[in-house]
Amino acid sequence: MTDPSIVFLLDVDDTLLDNDRFSADLAQTLVDLFGAEEQQRWADIDKGLRAQYGFADYLGILQRFRLGLENHPRILEMSDWLLSYPFNERVYPDTLKALAYLKSLGTPVVLSDGDAVFQPRKLKRARLWDVLEGRVLIYVHKETQLSQMQARYPADHYVMVDDKLRLLVAMKAELKDRLTTVFVRQGHYAADSGALLATNPPDIVIQGIGELATIDAKRFLSGRPGAT
Known part of the structure; x- marks a missing residue:
C-alpha cells in the first residue's frame, strides 16, 4: 500500500541512466568531427565552467567551444546532437x-543537480519526466536545498538514492533519522568512493538501480523513529 508520508528522492546521472556512456559518446563525437585537440579544448572548457557554476553546462560549453570554429562545417550540428541525444536508450x-515499485510504497521524486535547460531536456528525452508525472527538482547544489525540497514534498521520512556518496553523507548529516541513504554503485563517482564508504557507510548499498525493486519496504524505513 502506498504510504504518502514516504518520499523517494532519486538522482539522475549514473543512477537512473548511464551518463558515463553519454560522456563517452560525446567525447568520441567531438574527436570524429573536430579532432583530438578540439575534444580536449571542450574538456578544458567543461572543467572551467563546472568550477565556476558547480554543474555541467553543456550548452554553455558549446557557446564557448564554437569561438574560433564559426566557419567549421560541422559546428552547428553539435546543438542538435546534444538536444536530440537518445537518453531513452541510456536508462539502466x-x-x-x-520506479513502479517505489510508486507502490510512496512518492518518487527526481532530486538532481544541473542546469535549467539541458538537465530537464535529458529527463524528457529519457521519458522519465512523464513516468514521474513531472515530480522533478533540479538545483545547482541539491544538498543545500533540503528545506526547499521538504516544502515542495513534505513527508515523515525520505529515502535518497544516489551514486555520489559524499552527497548522501551531507544529506544524512542534515536530515539524520528522517533520511535513509541508498548508495548505487554505478558510474565513475561510485567507483571513486572507496575511502568514504569505509568511514561513512550508507544505510543501504545496491549494485544497480534495478535492485530497488527487491528491497523490503521496512528496510527503507531503517532510520525512521519507531521502525522495526
Missing part, C-alpha cells in the same frame, strides 16, 4: 520496474 535496465 529495470529502472522503470524499480
Whole structure:
C-alpha cells in the first residue's frame, strides 16, 4: 500500500541512466568531427565552467567551444546532437520496474543537480519526466536545498538514492533519522568512493538501480523513529 508520508528522492546521472556512456559518446563525437585537440579544448572548457557554476553546462560549453570554429562545417550540428541525444536508450535496465515499485510504497521524486535547460531536456528525452508525472527538482547544489525540497514534498521520512556518496553523507548529516541513504554503485563517482564508504557507510548499498525493486519496504524505513 502506498504510504504518502514516504518520499523517494532519486538522482539522475549514473543512477537512473548511464551518463558515463553519454560522456563517452560525446567525447568520441567531438574527436570524429573536430579532432583530438578540439575534444580536449571542450574538456578544458567543461572543467572551467563546472568550477565556476558547480554543474555541467553543456550548452554553455558549446557557446564557448564554437569561438574560433564559426566557419567549421560541422559546428552547428553539435546543438542538435546534444538536444536530440537518445537518453531513452541510456536508462539502466529495470529502472522503470524499480520506479513502479517505489510508486507502490510512496512518492518518487527526481532530486538532481544541473542546469535549467539541458538537465530537464535529458529527463524528457529519457521519458522519465512523464513516468514521474513531472515530480522533478533540479538545483545547482541539491544538498543545500533540503528545506526547499521538504516544502515542495513534505513527508515523515525520505529515502535518497544516489551514486555520489559524499552527497548522501551531507544529506544524512542534515536530515539524520528522517533520511535513509541508498548508495548505487554505478558510474565513475561510485567507483571513486572507496575511502568514504569505509568511514561513512550508507544505510543501504545496491549494485544497480534495478535492485530497488527487491528491497523490503521496512528496510527503507531503517532510520525512521519507531521502525522495526
